[in-house]
Amino acid sequence: MTRRLIVEPRGLAPWWLKLLIPVASVFAALIVGALFLSLTGNDWFEVYGKMLDTAFGSGRGFAETLVSATPLILTGVAAAIAFRMLVWNIGGEGQLIFGAIVAAGVGIWLSGSTPPIIAITAVVIAGAVGGAFWASLSAVPKVYLGTNEIITTLMLNFIALNLMQYLVLGSFSPWRDPEATQFPQGRPIIDTGRIPEFFHRLDWGLFIAIAVAVLAWFVISKTRSGFEYRIVGDSFDTARYAGIKVPKKVLGTFLASGAAAGLAGSILVAGILGKMDPRSLDLGLGFIGIIVAALARLNPIAIIPVAILMGALNNAGPALQSIGVPSATVTILQGAILLFAVAGEFLIANRFRRPDRTPEDAEMKAEVSAA
């Protein structure tokens, strides 16, 4: 009788596997995408070539890729730091939007003569505060009442989205441009509140985003607070025995996560948009941040290249229409990447063992390959 392999949880996966799984997820998704393209009579090779050329083929194209990547770094960090602590904040979308609402509000309210350094700082910080506030609507009930945050963060996405649409499209609020009577749009923020561009449409917001990712990495891996954070993420019970105040940690992480997503909103408002534009802020950037976090395996530094990859996809999408291919090709790829990445976590969390071998044999083999 043939015995099946035994599947069992393992401690540490070898480093190459943690690198291989995300890379393999991307390639597997590309195969799925090629299948869809071929079945609808498209030349997948040509389509992928066009995408590569649009996203990386020129300085201008790469700049646009980085423009698209900037908010994704921040929503990626937002998802990663929360998920690492098993805080299922899937409200990056709503926190980004509410951040944008607060940031635009401050940017409109400030006097036009405010010096740039103060104005930019105020607008950018306002977004982080707004995002943290929107997260607190889920975080406080979670910590003090035990309310499930998956549903509340999800629902708050739609409340924020509709609030934004109400402020610009459905009312004559201060967020709406009074001069745009025909087609409602957001009122521009003061000029001195705009983050300067340095290469085509690329602005310094990119470096704010990268700095936040590096800061997240530094705090988590190099500080005492981050050490406690990692213990809580591994086991609530262990953390409690070690005297760590778990609720406080969870609350802090949740708010920091919301702040990062809100920052994505304010950097869009102070950067390329210059106003609260309901259409440009409703692109699923919060959800794509979850793809970024999952593919980066919740590592803040890895988020930067992964966000650039997702930014490249977002940037390449619209260009596909010029060759008669739906831009939704990109959405298929992003969804498939996430499906493969999450399934791949199984291979990282478990190992296979032949029934005739002892667990110790398998353990040693794993350690040898890890070393």
Place this chain on the structure above:
Amino acid sequence: MNESVLMLTIMAAIGLGTPIVFATVGEILAERSGILNLGVQGMMLVGAVAGFWITFQTENLWLGVLLAMIAGAALSVIHAFNSVTLRVSQIVSGLALTIFGTGVAVFVGRAGDIPLIGEPSPAVFNKPILPEALADLPIVGPLIFGHDALVYLSWIVVAVSSFYLFHTRPGLTVRAVGEDPASAEAAGIDVSRIRYIHVMIGGALAGLGGAYFSLALVPSWLDNPVGPAGWIAIALVILASWRPWRALWAAYLFGAAGRVSFTFQTLGIAIPASLLAMLPFILAILAMLVLTSGKRARFLGAPAALGIPYFREER
């Protein structure tokens, strides 16, 4: 409010609520077995495009319904595999399903030699199926006898699933698996099989709900004919506290809310559509806060093992 306005509102509530009834009951069945599937939106969209596509080719509505259910169920198998067999994060897998399904629906609608986008459906679910004499009765006539076939199907789905969950042995088994999979397994129940089946039923019903948009409510192909219906269904599962009959009323209430802004306009009261659109989401959060926090969640009926991967003990 005069009688005809009230009547129109109720009829619209039933129409707008029907696709959400299908999706909500489907998600209730999946969650009762312990699997949270955040992919409802994706499954609805895939069902909507699959149903529309085959009806567009064949002009056969029931073929559309069938293919929509198959498409929704097929997509849900991915989620079942991820959450039951691989035991990875149900939350991330469900979101991935939604993103993937959204991409597939928009892609299929725009790709190919004859793109579906903008095309009207050659056949539409809009004819009352019961004898006209019944529908002509005052008040109860249109309310009870004046609907299309899928509305009656949704009533059957609600009645059958409610009876199944609470009055049959297999239904008891499903609830046991959602409450305490280890004990269920010890009692000889195949937990994985139950969960696969109910996630797939959930997918089929979500696909059917999607098809009601593209074949009855809209009825033509747009990039997203279903709006945020999948997410509303997830909210309504909580408002309905995991019970099919309550899902029916909750979905109709939501349908009425969608219609009320229009009704108010005819009465000269303006309520911005975007504020009204928040309503189901605000209600879901309030319900969560008031009813599902901490120990009360058990009282309300949330399956105890919902969303938790089940590791079978190795013997």
